[in-house]
Amino acid sequence: MRASYAHLHETLGERLRRVRLIALDLDGTTLTSDKRLTPRTVEAIQGARARGLEVAFATGRMLTSVSELAEEAGLEREHVSLNGSLVGRTPRDEPLFCGALGAELVARSRAHLPAGATLYWLTRQGVVTEAGGLDRWDYLRSWTAGRHQRTVASLDEVAREPVYHLHWVGPREVLEGIAAELVSAELQSMIFQSARGPLCHLEMRAVGLDKASGLRHLGRHLGVSLEETLVVGDWLNDLEMIQAAGVGLAMANACPPVQEIADGVLPLRNDEEGVADLLESVFLL
Template sequence: MGDYKLIALDMDGTLLNKGAISEENVKCIQAVLEQGKNVILATGRPIRDVLPYTEKLNLELPLVINNGSEVWRTPKALHSRHLLTGEQVERICKYIFSLDQNIEYWAHTVRGTVDQSNFPDNCESVQWLQFAVKTEDEALRHRIREELAAWNTFEISNSSVNNIECNPIGVSKASGLTEICRMIGIEMSEVIAVGDSLNDISMICAAGLGVAMGNAQQAVKDAADHVAPTNRENGVAAVIKRFMVS
């Protein structure tokens, strides 16, 4: 067992199973905290969707939110925020509209989530944290991803195989986790990062120990140092027992 001081946990597909945290995962997280070590949630979710889980786990530690577009010092205190521009969002919208295909899209903003039903008319008036596109059509999804990547404007990832998520260039779960390490005075080599989707690869590669869940996308497993059991099998608890608590 290494001398790891912090474990960073993705939420959906990692810590959560059907939106819930198992009692075994809760028990092991509390054991980490009792030993004076850190448990960080690193998620693509917005802060309002994360707070119920920090309360359940009694976490007053920093958070990586919206794939790193926000870093919170505590669940109630914002540390930093990195925004997409209205021009960038408008350009994505113009491109996906030009495809004339059945493409879902949504975005996380500082004020809340928007989608086709309530998308603002003026993109410049909104503080954009993250933009996402979803389609079941694999070829179309690949085409969109290739086009957006060619702009060299975004960090592009996903939180499920059918979506594409855009954050500001240089902003990722790894950048957010690096900010937190500086904040609390530890090295990335002392961190375990656990996840299941492409938005987790950056922190899995940057951490001292990168862990993919058993249910992770193959690219995540390929990038990881260790593959844990699935989120349905208390994979987070298994990682904690093996690498974090004595």
């Protein structure tokens, strides 16, 4: 039985009628907690497309991981990956947009490896680290889905590859020291607790890049404005796109800051196929 969406129709009716693009976060939103696309969700996505709506993913995952899920969902088209740093179809195709970091910044990251911290470079083809990073691969599972990981004897071996994110795993106090030393007008950084263990993540990417900026690039390609876009998310990296979109919705399992700024909160969680229920109830009836 579907949940009720009367409150969304009442408060957002006109904006919902203007929607031409639906942008979906993956982890914690479209995927179940065990990282699956359910048959019902795939069917609902295809149903929305059959009604003439564009559907795309907007995620922190790498494009390699996104393109596999997109194929499973029948969405072999451009998506927003790496929190807006890379917008494209597959790692093999020319991207619509790439926000690679400057070579000097990437080189500087190698000089900031205090004891207790592990450095990862996020590239178009996957995550790269030196051999010492093997014991912390599991912390990167949300980005890699357990694949698309490479270890090298030295990061010098891949220094010519474009790097989109600098990523460290370690104790919070160690990561705070790295962030302070690498502070730059060209970088934005975020430290957050891992859900996979006691350590924290430090993520650095180019200033001005987030899921909202990625959707602007995708929208220009499609001829769709952010005002004509509906987004659904659950976590802090969804804040910008939820605020910028014509309709920004939070999952029932979304963290409090996301629920507070969203235009509406869905009645169901990701493990209750909340995205499928939304699409069926609002766009497919």
